[in-house]
Amino acid sequence: MSRERTQAVPAFIDLAAQREHLGDGVERAISTVLKHGQFILGPEVQELELQLASFCGARHCISCANGTDALLLTLMAEGIGKGDAVFVPAFTFVATVEAAVLSGATPVFVDVRPDSFNLDVASLEEAIGEARKRGLKPRCVIAVDLYGQPADYKAIGEIAAAHGLLVVADAAQSFGASLDDKKVGTLASYTATSFYPSKPLGCYGDGGAIFTDDDTKAMRLHALRNHGKGPGRPDTEYLGLNSRLDSIQAAILLEKLRLFPGEIAARQATADRYNAGLASVAKVPQLMAGATSVWAQYTIVTGRRDALAKACHEAGVPTAIHYASALNCLPPYREMPAGPTGLRQSEWLTERVISLPMHPYLSVEAQDFIIATVRQALTSAKPGVAHAAE
Numbered sequence: 001m002s003r004e005r006t007q008a009v010p011a012f013i014d015l016a017a018q019r020e021h022l023g024d025g026v027e028r029a030i031s032t033v034l035k036h037g038q039f040i041l042g043p044e045v046q047e048l049e050l051q052l053a054s055f056c057g058a059r060h061c062i063s064c065a066n067g068t069d070a071l072l073l074t075l076m077a078e079g080i081g082k083g084d085a086v087f088v089p090a091f092t093f094v095a096t097v098e099a100a101v102l103s104g105a106t107p108v109f110v111d112v113r114p115d116s117f118n119l120d121v122a123s124l125e126e127a128i129g130e131a132r133k134r135g136l137k138p139r140c141v142i143a144v145d146l147y148g149q150p151a152d153y154k155a156i157g158e159i160a161a162a163h164g165l166l167v168v169a170d171a172a173q174s175f176g177a178s179l180d181d182k183k184v185g186t187l188a189s190y191t192a193t194s195f196y197p198s199k200p201l202g203c204y205g206d207g208g209a210i211f212t213d214d215d216t217k218a219m220r221l222h223a224l225r226n227h228g229k230g231p232g233r234p235d236t237e238y239l240g241l242n243s244r245l246d247s248i249q250a251a252i253l254l255e256k257l258r259l260f261p262g263e264i265a266a267r268q269a270t271a272d273r274y275n276a277g278l279a280s281v282a283k284v285p286q287l288m289a290g291a292t293s294v295w296a297q298y299t300i301v302t303g304r305r306d307a308l309a310k311a312c313h314e315a316g317v318p319t320a321i322h323y324a325s326a327l328n329c330l331p332p333y334r335e336m337p338a339g340p341t342g343l344r345q346s347e348w349l350t351e352r353v354i355s356l357p358m359h360p361y362l363s364v365e366a367q368d369f370i371i372a373t374v375r376q377a378l379t380s381a382k383p384g385v386a387h388a389a390e
């Protein structure tokens with residue numbers, strides 16, 4: 001497949017380069033589905049669920065239509081709804097809070113740490129107090145593994161245990177990563193992930209999955225994703241959703257899963273090169289001790305973001321902002337509660353984060369060009385090193 005390359009770095013996430021590496025396996029896999037005709041929950045879906053569970057070491061994998069549903073289905077399986085508080089970070093993709101609201105519960109925002117970008121446990125404790133003050137029942141914390149690095153599940157688990165909270169991992173960005181040698185998928189009671197095309201493991205449409213070790217809840221999730229009717233059951237037992245994975249998407253994911261371990265290693269090598277080249281001019285991402293990341297995003301923090309974005313654009317280097325607004329600043333969520341100290345780190349980060357191209361097929365030459373462009377932009381502008389919000 002030949003592609004026109006019109007700018008220095010052709011894509012922020014280069015899915016076309018990955019297609020070239022996949023060869024004709026994807027076409028053959030799709031053609032098999034076209035022949036057998038079981039387009040929804042067909043044999044590829046079951047095979048994918050088995051392979052994903054074995055990849056991460058979870059007892060069960062229940063695939064579904066997307067990562068947002070994966071979160072919502074989890075809350076539904078636990079009967080979480082009206083009067084319940086679900087704690088979510090304010091600095092994440094909007095789907096995390098959306099799922100909490102759609103369940104009928106009240107989201108309570110928690111601030112994040114400026115070093116890992118993940119949930120701050122001191123802020124979580126405050127938010128739990130605030131929920132109680134408002135007469136809400138603290139039920140669940142959704143910890144997000146932002147940019148591909150797991151949250152601090154040990155610290156979160158201790159607080160959750162003390163307050164009787166369920167821990168759900170929003171691993172839409174982190175499937176494939178690990179913490180203390182345990183893979184994402186096994187770090188919380190439930191793990192929800194997304195196979196959106198640009199995710200580290202993405203399909204060619206929407207897709208998602210839930211991982212759990214709980215046999216009973218796994219059976220319920222199988223039913224909930226299919227209008228409340230479990231496999232082999234004669235009737236609808238629960239209020240459910242239509243959230244099934246297409247066999248074609250599962251077939252594509254099975255092909256991509258073969259490349260995934262090598263792709264994770266390539267992402268890490270790129271992150272290492274970026275870190276070495278950029279640490280002296282910007283705040284580069286930090287991993288917690290014992291954590292690995294799949295680098296869904298490589299995001300730096302700088303007080304000169306606008307100048308950097310402009311210079312990158314002019315040099316032909318695509319960049320992106322994840323995320324330009326804290327969730328508590330977005331219209332549907334402005335009235336949602338948070339702890340008394342507020343969400344200062346989240347709001348501070350929204351003005352300073354900028355993500356650089358990151359994918360497994362980014363050449364060393366492209367990486368070096370990106371590093372040189374960023375260095376040049378940040379050393380020629382006036383100083384403004386990014387410290388965390390006071």
Ligand SMILES: Cc1ncc(COP(=O)(O)O)c(C=O)c1O
Nearest residue numbers: 066067068093095096172194196
């Ligand atoms: C942190 C986070 N949570 C949830 C989702 C939702 O996934 P999906 O787009 O598959 O619904 C995403 C996807 O972008 C995400 O980044």
